[in-house]
Structures are given as structure tokens and as C-alpha cells.
Amino acid sequence: MVLYQKGEVRAFEVLLTRHRKPVYNFIYRFVGDKETAEDLLQEAFMRVIKGAEAYKRQAKFTTWLYTIARNLCVDQTRRRKHRKHASLDAPIGSDEESGTLLDVIPGNEMGADRNNVNKQLHAQMHKAIESLSEEQREVFLMREFLDMPFKQIADVVGVPENTVKSRMRYALEKLRLELDEYKELAKVAP
Amino acid sequence: MAEDHDDDDLALGDLRSVFKSMRDSDEEPPQTGMAALMAAARAKADEMKPQPSLWERFLAAVRRPPVLAFATVVVLVGGGTVLMRHRADMKETANVALPSSGSTAPALDNTPADNARIETPTPVEAPPPEAKADTEPPPTATATAKTAKLSAKERKVLNDQIEQTAKDAMLNIDVERLAGKKKGMAPAGPRGNASLETEQAVGGLDDAPAVTKESQGRSPDEKTAGEAKPKVTTAHKTPAPQAPMQMDPVAEPGTPSSSSSPSSSLVTKWKAAAAANNCELANKYASQLSAADRGLYDRTYASDAALRACLANK
Numbered sequence: 001m002v003l004y005q006k007g008e009v010r011a012f013e014v015l016l017t018r019h020r021k022p023v024y025n026f027i028y029r030f031v032g033d034k035e036t037a038e039d040l041l042q043e044a045f046m047r048v049i050k051g052a053e054a055y056k057r058q059a060k061f062t063t064w065l066y067t068i069a070r071n072l073c074v075d076q077t078r079r080r081k082h083r084k085h086a087s088l089d090a091p092i093g094s095d096e097e098s099g100t101l102l103d104v105i106p107g108n109e110m111g112a113d114r115n116n117v118n119k120q121l122h123a124q125m126h127k128a129i130e131s132l133s134e135e136q137r138e139v140f141l142m143r144e145f146l147d148m149p150f151k152q153i154a155d156v157v158g159v160p161e162n163t164v165k166s167r168m169r170y171a172l173e174k175l176r177l178e179l180d181e182y183k184e185l186a187k188v189a190p
Numbered sequence: 191m192a193e194d195h196d197d198d199d200l201a202l203g204d205l206r207s208v209f210k211s212m213r214d215s216d217e218e219p220p221q222t223g224m225a226a227l228m229a230a231a232r233a234k235a236d237e238m239k240p241q242p243s244l245w246e247r248f249l250a251a252v253r254r255p256p257v258l259a260f261a262t263v264v265v266l267v268g269g270g271t272v273l274m275r276h277r278a279d280m281k282e283t284a285n286v287a288l289p290s291s292g293s294t295a296p297a298l299d300n301t302p303a304d305n306a307r308i309e310t311p312t313p314v315e316a317p318p319p320e321a322k323a324d325t326e327p328p329p330t331a332t333a334t335a336k337t338a339k340l341s342a343k344e345r346k347v348l349n350d351q352i353e354q355t356a357k358d359a360m361l362n363i364d365v366e367r368l369a370g371k372k373k374g375m376a377p378a379g380p381r382g383n384a385s386l387e388t389e390q391a392v393g394g395l396d397d398a399p400a401v402t403k404e405s406q407g408r409s410p411d412e413k414t415a416g417e418a419k420p421k422v423t424t425a426h427k428t429p430a431p432q433a434p435m436q437m438d439p440v441a442e443p444g445t446p447s448s449s450s451s452p453s454s455s456l457v458t459k460w461k462a463a464a465a466a467n468n469c470e471l472a473n474k475y476a477s478q479l480s481a482a483d484r485g486l487y488d489r490t491y492a493s494d495a496a497l498r499a500c501l502a503n504k
Contacts, residue, residue, distance in 0.1 A: 125212060
């Protein structure tokens with residue numbers, strides 16, 4: 001980032017290549033919509049470009065980048081406050097291939113196919129993550145999918161570290177309750 | 191990180207394997223909008239590029255070939271101009287220094303008032319030598335040319351003055367010398383005058399050519415009388431008939447000439463009448479002179495045969 005501040009476009013290309021994928025997946029899991037995730041990803045990097053002059057090396061670049069992405073996600077979810085509850089026959093993802101929630105909810109019989117099991121688990125996990133509150137969800141995503149330490153999460157979210165840990169504990173508690181019936185299924189998953 | 195996970199619920203270990211499998215299956219984001227993103231990044235990078243300093247920009251501009259060529263031409267032309275001007279100044283300075291080598295005051299000593307005085311000279315009155323030295327012109331082209339003209343005029347006037355002064359001095363020397371000779375020789379009589387003439391003829395007196403010239407073609411008595419006069423020119427202008435009167439052999443040395451006294455006028459008239467064979471008139475003047483100055487009458491009578499003849503005819 002320092003090199004980019006000196007006018008090196010190549011440095012920004014490296015940053016983009018390195019962080020594009022994790023940021024995109026973070027946003028996607030946060031907002032639950034691919035198209036919105038694409039737009040927010042582009043907006044996040046545009047903000048990085050615009051604010052490049054104001055960036056200081058006091059903080060890690062990832063902290064600054066995920067702060068931007070998180071704020072965009074929060075703004076987006078607040079704009080969708082009136083969102084409807086998930087429909088059972090609506091597709092889980094934005095694409096039609098992802099299937100409906102009804103498809104992934106297991107019936108009495110267990111699917112023999114491992115892929116099918118994974119698919120079921122992933123869909124259930126998406127559902128469980130979406131059921132978390134915003135505070136718990138952002139902490140959980142950054143902790144489990146980005147491997148961020150609590151300190152950095154606290155910096156991104158802007159709350160004390162203990163608050164982050166507390167939110168994480170509540171998030172895991174809720175997920176455990178949500179996914180309790182899939183505990184056996186998770187054991188057989190690869 | 192591991193310690194952080196220790197804080198987590200260990201019961202979620204099975205779920206973590208699911209999270210890991212989900213993370214491994216992360217999707218690549220689509221490439222849409224990447225071109226616009228990179229274009230914006232390039233534009234911003236150009237803005238953030240540090241501007242070169244003024245010195246660097248100046249050096250970059252100077253290194254361009256047209257600027258180098260222009261600078262070369264400017265240096266050559268300027269140097270040539272300076273050299274030509276310096277050469278012209280040197281020539282003019284040399285021209286001014288030659289005629290008046292003793293008065294080469296530096297140009298910095300000249301005040302503006304002095305320069306103004308140089309530029310408006312009075313052609314009739316020549317400045318004194320001191321003022322001339324003060325008004326030495328600065329080594330500029332115009333002032334030097336004017337000063338050269340002035341110097342020629344002044345030189346001419348000064349030469350005239352010097353010649354006149356020299357003539358006057360020479361005349362004064364002649365007069366003093368002649369006066370000194372007269373003091374020493376008058377009592378000796380014609381013999382002493384003859385010695386003076388001899389001395390002049392052999393070049394003992396290197397000056398007073400007019401005196402030598404006048405002394406030529408005269409009798410020794412006339413020469414002595416002429417040299418005894420303080421003013422040579424007055425003797426030269428004396429009319430011929432009166433010349434014997436001025437060469438009065440009985441004149442006392444150091445006394446003024448007797449031609450202006452009544453007795454001497456009587457002597458003159460007496461001699462003139464005798465020379466004209468008008469003895470009657472001559473005798474009349476003789477009786478008058480005898481009554482006025484008996485001694486002079488006797489001396490005049492003894493010295494002139496014509497007078498004696500006139501009296502004898504009486």
C-alpha cells in the first residue's frame with residue numbers, strides 16, 4: 001500500500017489479487033447475495049483507491065480493508081431491514097442452481113451421497129449464519145473464515161476485545177443449537 | 191490463534207471441519223468491474239506520484255537539446271560583445287592616455303559633476319592644469335572622444351601659453367643681463383662696450399638675438415648706447431636723426447636718458463640745425479644751451495665738428 005501511495009500501480013494490482021477472493025467471500029457470507037457481494041466488493045476497493053492518500057501504516061492493511069468491507073455490509077443489511085423471511089421454496093443463493101432450502105433440509109432418510117451431505121451441511125450452515133445477529137455474524141465470519149485474532153476483529157468492528165469474544169461465544173452457542181441435529185452428519189462429512 | 195481457539199467451545203470441533211471445507215470451496219469473484227477498478231487505480235496513482243522539485247524540473251528542462259543550443263548561442267554572443275566592448279575601451283583609453291600621460295586619473299574618481307563639466311566645455315577658456323587632472327574622463331566611448339577633442343584644444347592653448355611664458359622669461363633674462371652688464375661696463379666707456387660686443391659675438395650670451403642683430407651695422411658708440419637701454423625694442427624704434435642724441439657719450443651711468451630733458455632737446459635741435467647748415471638757428475640753440483647747461487654745451491661743442499664749424503661761420 002505504501003508503494004501504491006508513491007504511484008506504483010503494480011502494487012495495487014498485487015493487493016487486489018491477494019485480497020479480492022477472501023473479501024468477496026466475506027461479503028457474500030455477510031449479505032448472502034452474490035450480485036450484492038460483487039457490487040460491494042468493487043465499492044470496497046474503490047474506497048481503498050480513493051482513501052489511499054489517507055492510509056497510514058499505523059494499522060494493518062487488512063484491518064483497514066475489512067473495516068471498509070464490514071461497513072459496506074452493515075449499510076447494505078440495514079437498507080434491507082424490511083427483508084422477508086427466507087422462503088422454503090426460494091433459492092438459497094442468488095443462482096437457481098443452489099436449490100431451495102427445502103431441498104437441503106434432510107428428510108427422514110439420510111442421503112448416501114457425500115456430495116449431497118456436504119451440500120446439505122453447507123446450506124444448513126448458510127442458514128445458521130444468516131440467523132445470527134449482525135454483531136455475532138461479523139465476528140464469527142472474521143474469526144472462523146478469515147482466521148483473524150480477536151484484537152484485529154476488535155479493531156475492525158470498533159469494540160473492545162472482550163466484547164468481540166463475548167459476541168463470538170454467543171454466536172457459537174447459537175450455531176451449536178442450530179446445527180445440533182446435524183452433528184452426526186458433520187462427523188461423516190469429509 | 192491456537193490459544194484463542196482454546197477459549198472457544200471445544201464442542202464445536204466437528205463444526206470447524208465443516209467451516210474449513212466451506213472455506214476451501216470459496217468462490218473466485220467475477221472479473222466484472224475489474225477494468226474500471228484498475229483504471230481508477232491508475233488515475234489515482236498518477237495523482238499521488240510525487241511532483242519533482244523545482245530544481246529537478248529545471249535540470250530536466252535545461253538538458254533538452256534546444257535549450258542547450260540556445261544557451262550556447264547566448265554565451266557565445268554575449269562573450270563576443272563583452273570582448274569587443276572591452277577592446278574598444280582599451281583603444282580609447284590608450285588614445286586618451288598618450289597626449290596627457292601625466293594625468294591618468296582613474297574613472298571612479300570622477301564625480302557626476304566632473305563628467306557634466308567635461309561634456310559642456312568652454313572652448314575659449316582653457317581649464318587650469320589642476321582642473322584638467324581632476325576632470326580626467328571616464329573610460330567610456332563618448333566621454334573619451336569628447337575629452338580627446340578637449341585635450342587637443344587645451345593642448346594648443348597651453349602650448350601658446352607656454353611659448354609666451356618662455357618668451358617673456360627669456361626677455362626678462364635678457365633685460366636683467368643687459369642691466370647687469372650696463373652697471374658693470376658703463377663707467378668703462380666705449381672700451382667696455384666693445385668687450386660686451388665681443389662677448390656676444392663669440393656666443394657668451396646665448397640669448398637676446400634681437401640685441402645682437404641691432405648691434406650689427408652700427409658704430410661702437412651706437413651699439414653701446416643701444417645696449418645700455420633697458421628696453422631693446424625702444425632703441426629699435428628710435429628715429430635715425432635722434433640716434434646720436436641717445437648715444438650721448440657724456441650720459442651718466444645709471445641715470446635716465448637725457449633725451450627727455452630740455453637741455454638734451456636743445457642739443458638735439460642744435461645738432462639738427464647744424465646738420466641742415468642753418469647756422470643761425472644752430473647758434474641760437476647753442477646760446478640757449480649755454481645758458482641752460484654750460485657743461486653740456488661744452489661737451490657737445492667738443493664732440494661735434496659740424497657745430498664748431500657753424501659757430502666758426504658766425
